[in-house]
Amino acid sequence: xxxxxxxxxxxxLKQVNAQLGEIKEQALAKAEDALKEAKNAGDLSQKTKDxxxxxxxxxxxxxxxxxxxxxxxxxxxxxxxxxxxxxGAPAHARxxxxxxxxxxxxxQVGVITAGQRLSVAVPRNALTSFAVNPVDGNTxxxxxxxxxLTVRDLLQPGQTSASAVAYLRxxxxxxxxxxxxENTTKPYSEITYEEVLSAVRTIAHLLKVSKQTLDDLPxxxxxxxxxxxxxxxxxxxxxxxxGSGVGVNLHGIYPQxxxxxxxxxxxxxxxxLDIIRLAxxxxxxxxxxxxxxxxxxxxxxxxxxxxxAQTGGYLFxxxxxxxxxxxxxxxxxxxNQNAMLGNFLTGSFADGAQIFDREDAxxxxxxxxxxxxxxxxxxxxxEERLALAVYRPQAFVKGSLTVAP
Numbered sequence: 001x002x003x004x005x006x007x008x009x010x011x012x013l014k015q016v017n018a019q020l021g022e023i024k025e026q027a028l029a030k031a032e033d034a035l036k037e038a039k040n041a042g043d044l045s046q047k048t049k050d051x052x053x054x055x056x057x058x059x060x061x062x063x064x065x066x067x068x069x070x071x072x073x074x075x076x077x078x079x080x081x082x083x084x085x086x087x088g089a090p091a092h093a094r095x096x097x098x099x100x101x102x103x104x105x106x107x108q109v110g111v112i113t114a115g116q117r118l119s120v121a122v123p124r125n126a127l128t129s130f131a132v133n134p135v136d137g138n139t140x141x142x143x144x145x146x147x148x149l150t151v152r153d154l155l156q157p158g159q160t161s162a163s164a165v166a167y168l169r170x171x172x173x174x175x176x177x178x179x180x181x182e183n184t185t186k187p188y189s190e191i192t193y194e195e196v197l198s199a200v201r202t203i204a205h206l207l208k209v210s211k212q213t214l215d216d217l218p219x220x221x222x223x224x225x226x227x228x229x230x231x232x233x234x235x236x237x238x239x240x241x242x243g244s245g246v247g248v249n250l251h252g253i254y255p256q257x258x259x260x261x262x263x264x265x266x267x268x269x270x271x272x273l274d275i276i277r278l279a280x281x282x283x284x285x286x287x288x289x290x291x292x293x294x295x296x297x298x299x300x301x302x303x304x305x306x307x308x309a310q311t312g313g314y315l316f317x318x319x320x321x322x323x324x325x326x327x328x329x330x331x332x333x334x335x336n337q338n339a340m341l342g343n344f345l346t347g348s349f350a351d352g353a354q355i356f357d358r359e360d361a362x363x364x365x366x367x368x369x370x371x372x373x374x375x376x377x378x379x380x381x382x383e384e385r386l387a388l389a390v391y392r393p394q395a396f397v398k399g400s401l402t403v404a405p
Contacts, residue, residue: 204383260399352395
């Protein structure tokens with residue numbers, strides 16, 4: 001539906017709503033007259049019956065027209081909502097969809113030659129969203145699957161145009177605030193910082209496909225979405241968690257996090273759940289609010305399978321539910337990194353660290369790599385550039401889920 005047609009439908013619907021109100025009033029008036037006539041005469045004349053039938057028919061016809069116009073406007077609103085840039089392209093297209101719809105690629109399919117390179121920029125949301133095809137009369141509507149929560153989702157987002165991010169990290173704070181008498185020296189509090197320079201790092205990988213795959217646009221979309229970009233996300237998750245900071249690696253959160261030390265003198269942890277709750281307290285006592293946890297898939301599954309000894313019911317999950325994983329009221333990001341198995345990370349992710357995206361993921365297609373031309377192959381590269389700033393290491397607490405003997 002064009003914008004003009006959409007405006008016409010909206011104006012027509014406005015008129016129909018007004019007419020519908022008038023017809024309702026007329027129908028009610030005729031119904032009241034019919035009741036009075038039946039009460040006085042004991043029966044209705046044919047003229048009255050015809051008038052009531054006509055009023056009811058007009059009312060039903062007007063309601064049908066109202067419903068039809070509302071459906072047209074609803075379809076138009078859905079179409080415009082999917083138009084992310086005014087061109088009719090889906091607002092939440094996945095990266096592969098962006099590649100196969102890029103004019104430079106579509107125009108070159110079937111005629112790509114050696115030495116030719118095509119590049120497509122992929123916005124951040126294309127890495128995590130699921131596309132919905134334009135709806136027509138034959139399109140089946142399938143709900144998009146729930147996205148898995150990642151470490152990035154817990155962190156504060158940011159952008160940078162530099163090759164490194166410089167910031168001051170708090171290393172110490174002594175609060176000497178106290179009541180003071182008049183005309184006496186006020187106490188000094190102390191705060192210390194260290195300057196930190198976090199370099200922008202590149203995460204990338206390549207994939208080779210045949211030229212025939214490039215010709216088959218839907219298959220190309222599947223290759224990019226299912227392999228390259230998902231692989232990019234997994235590598236990013238690993239770097240944000242466990243990056244060593246050496247060489248081209250990010251300096252991840254886990255190596256910088258504070259080790260768990262039971263801050264309570266009254267409670268001794270008896271299991272992993274107790275440890276995580278006490279770790280939250282450790283973050284709180286550092287004047288920060290915990291906002292999430294990171295656990296290994298196996299450890300989280302073990303927690304979800306805990307049952308009540310008497311009823312046999314699950315304590316932390318609903319087998320038939322689709323709710324976001326949460327523990328002690330906070331979201332849980334799951335990972336299958338081996339270094340996380342048996343361990344945990346909890347903390348103030350929203351305040352203690354921040355991601356700075358230097359370059360969103362981009363996809364480059366080329367035939368000039370190695371012997372691609374001889375073998376009729378095409379190389380596809382996906383990469384992104386980002387930096388990680390950990391402002392306060394004490395905002396994060398790490399440790400083992402096993403209770404010390």
